[in-house]
Amino acid sequence: MLYMNSDILRRLQKLNQLKLTDSEERDVLAFFEKQSAELESLSSAIDTENVERMVHVMPILTVVREDVVVKNFTREELQAGAPETMDGYWQVPRLVE
Amino acid sequence: MKLYLDENKNAAARKVVLNDMMLTTELSTTAGSKMLEGYKSLFEAEAVTRLKAAGFEIAGKSNVGELSLGLLGETSYFGAVTDDKGNLALAANEIVKTTDAVGAVGLDANGSFLRGAALSDQVAIKPTYGTVSRFGTVSVACSGETVCVSAKSVADAQSLLCAIAGHDDKDGTSLSDSECQRLCADAPRESIKKIAVAKSLALSADEATRAKIHAVVDALKAKGIEVEPIDDSVLIAAKTAWNALMCAELCNNVSKYDGVKYGYRTKNYTNIDELYTNSRTEAFGELLKTAILFGSEALSTENYMPVYDKSLRVRRVICERFAEIFKDYGAVLMPVCSKTAYTEKDVADNKYISFDEASYIAPAYISGLPAVVVGGVLLVGAAFSENALLELAKIAEEG
Structure with a gap:
């Protein structure tokens, strides 16, 4: 269960836009190994064969709000915390050459 | 050592500390992460609005572990906090201990808020999921994270909880007002006459923690409350399942x-x-x-x-087990953590210690049930039983 090796871990880092150092990789592999063992025990300890999934612990009432205009933030307010903007746009490196 | 990440030096009376997972407009919100250093939100958490409406002033934003992960805030980009004995402490509890702040309010998903209160001999309440709005918090694990309160006394913790509980249209998981009002101090409640002790969880803690459990049990027994050990083998499964669910939600x-x-x-x-x-x-x-x-x-x-x-299926099994327990008992008593003090060395020796320590808090988080920390132990009750749990907490407090 939860099989992990260096190759899978590198793929996982790429997927999550993260880069680990070699020493971090070793620690994370050990962490996965431990979690895998715990999940294995969980699997045998608790039979969930005929148990329904429980996503929400409390009943979720469909939230339907009145269709009223509320305060909206301006472009300037929304971009105030941006690392880089230009002419009212968020700025990123060129995506298409 | 950084207790406050941002401070309101003008706060005068009925001061409340917010952990830095709660958005505020005047003060920055970092969630203990370099990612959000200096970040100012355009809106504030609903709980903050309610605290202000109830007459509380925000004293400042206390240091937290990054995204509130970690054992006791030691994973904060801004550094760990230690108490006067050199043990790890949660900044919110240190501030409450050393200043005139009434208490602290903060978002918690992995138990550090409850752990911090237990290790500082303070009272904490994790309310029933959905009774306090999560709008305006830095989300970690939406299906279980809860805005919690802590204070020096049961009465102060209760007054903070009453101030922030209530339905909020802005939070899709918020319960109805009539349900939230069951947390009010004057709401009718059924007093608890019999409690269970989670046997193996209690035995897995160290001697000093077990002594705290005995002290609370003795205080409750002295007031005529029956206490019995129960089989907690199903509840133990919560740790692995909650760690998986919490990380999956966090990742998103x-x-x-x-x-x-x-x-x-x-x-x-x-x-x-x-x-x-x-x-x-x-x-x-x-x-x-x-x-x-x-x-x-x-x-x-x-x-x-x-x-x-x-893990989602295990969540149902745990909820069903709790429901079964609550047919006979009003609350389940268990440790909050395995020891009564942690040092930076403990974390250096096991950097994933917070995942291990989740054994004790995970049953309450995965099930959304209310829990109260008092006398260094945890009392988990049925949904909306906060007031009944606080009655037990008062007995434990008076010792």
Whole structure:
């Protein structure tokens, strides 16, 4: 269960836009190994064969709000915390050459 | 040692500390992460609005572990906090202990808020999921995270809880007002006459923690409350399941931190991939990275059924077990953590210690049930039983 090796871990880092150092990789592999063992025990300890999934612990009432205009933030307010903007746009490196 | 990450020096009376997971407009919100250093929100958490409406003043934002992960805030980018004995402490509890602040309010998903209160001999309440709005919090694990309160006394903790509980249209998981009002101090409640002790969880804690359990049990027995040990083998499963669910939800919640719209941006990039990767790699700490990777793998095609789906089913089994227990008992008593003090060495020796310590808090978080920390122990009750739990807490407090 939860099989992990260096190759899978590198793929996982790429997927999550993260880069680990070699020493971090070793620690994370050990962490996965431990979690895998715990999940294995969980699997045998608790039979969930005929148990329904429980996503929400409390009943979720469909939230339907009145269709009223509320305060909206301006472009300037929304971009105030941006690392880089230009002419009212968020700025990123060129995506298409 | 940084207790406050941002402070309101003008706060005068009925001061409340917010952990830095709660958005505020006047003070910055960092969630203990380099990613959000200096970040100011355009809106504030609903709980903050309610605290102000009830006459509380915000004293400042207390240091937290990055995204509130970690054992006791030690994973904060801004450094760990220790108490006067050199043990790790949660900044919110240290501030409450050493100043005239009434208490602290903060978002918690992995138990550090409850742990901090227990280790500082303070009272904490994790209310029933859905009774306090999570609008305006830095989300970690939406299906279980809860805005909690802590204070020096049961009465202060109760007054903070009453101030923030209530329905909020802005939170899709918020319960109805009539349900939330069951938390009010004057709401009718059924006093608890009999409690259970989670046997193996209690035995897994160290001697000093067990002594705290005995002290609370003795105080309750002296008031005629029956106490019996119960089999907690199902509740123990909560740790593994909650760790998986929490990381899976966390992984999604932090995907928005990309160095583009707000937050930290690396200086080291030549293309968009490098911008994303280097911003996140430089800004996130190791525990958070590990949790993201674990959560991502739990949601992968190969592991979705055996890990994520399995954990959701285990959640139901745990809720059903609690329901069964509450037919005979009003609350379940268990430790909050395995020891009465932790040092930085404990974390250096086991950097994933917070995942191990989740054994004690996970049953309450995965099930959304209310829990009260008093006398260094945890009392978990049925949904909306906060007032009945607080009656027990008062007995324990008076000792």
